[in-house]
Amino acid sequence: MTPGESRFVEEMGRYLGSMGMTPMAGRMWGWLLICNEPEQTAADMAEALQASRGAISGTARILASAGMIRRATRRGDRREYFSAPPEALESLMRNGSRIYTDLRLITERGLAAISDRPPEARERLEEMRDLLAFVAGEMPALIERFLRERAAHHRGTAEMSSPMAAADDQPFTIPV
Amino acid sequence: MTPGESRFVEEMGRYLGSMGMTPMAGRMWGWLLICNEPEQTAADMAEALQASRGAISGTARILASAGMIRRATRRGDRREYFSAPPEALESLMRNGSRIYTDLRLITERGLAAISDRPPEARERLEEMRDLLAFVAGEMPALIERFLRERAAHHRGTAEMSSPMAAADDQPFTIPV
DNA sequence: AACGAAGTTCAGCATTGACTGAACGTTCCG
């Protein structure tokens, strides 16, 4: 790993670490985004990230359940191959808008707790709830718009990765 | 503070605490969103939140610099009055889109670190950067659209709080 | 002027939680 790569991995670790995930999750994801060999075994990552196998195992669980990495197995091979799939981005964004959803739920419970107050006392929270719901609701459309615009721009030069088709081409075993 | 209110305050504390701010920042903000008297002194909050004066002081700094609370002073009154201003929401949202901006910067540096790789090896990061830039760029327009739609819906019933006028009506002292 | 109240700062404490490393279970190969 070059110094520049290491810096990127470490920054991603600090960032995701400060956002509710663990630093190791950020490092692992960052590494999978820039490593030369797109598919990495647990041993590969343990060496690259200088981490224990226990940390790799636990972190892989988190990232996989968040949809940010893909775990693949090959027949007759005990090892697992990790990679950052193209859909990872959308997962990240979906996770991002979870911020708004979660906050809205908290706000909703807060409103329930002050339901006996006069309307003007509840305005602050009500507007907050409405804005959060609005943003969370608009997020998917925003992302889809990006994908469409990008597809239009890259027409012919790259494969057309439609967001709708994404569900289909997710093999659970890597073709040898 | 009723149990329901306390729960809201505590949940907001845990949430903002997990998002890079401190739990106390979340509690303070939550309390300012639901408290009966919109303007609270440090002593008020220290009692409501059962926190030390040191914690109140430090936390108020953070929240004020993030634009999430307003500190006001009255002539001839040593105390400061804290409140969650209407613009707090927009500040929160602006803070929210900082997530995308920050991540994009990290991604940008990552791309610089692997600039010598073949194009197909950089695709993962490049698409990520583009999406992040797109979302960050669209966020302000999204929020403005919400404010417009809300203003249209509430026409006449509430004061028209235009986002453009927000910069003007921010008095640094509360009129007695 | 002096006392009291408000705000700030900072060293110290306590808690949290991320990571390690060993023990265990499981699968593949000789």
Add this chain to the structure above:
DNA sequence: CGGAACGTTCAGTCAATGCTGAACTTCGTT
């Protein structure tokens, strides 16, 4: 059938950090 390689789990350690409380500064009052 051993033995090796791989993944998982969990108790223990250690660093990070949020909060407290006391000391200090500043401002208003009598």
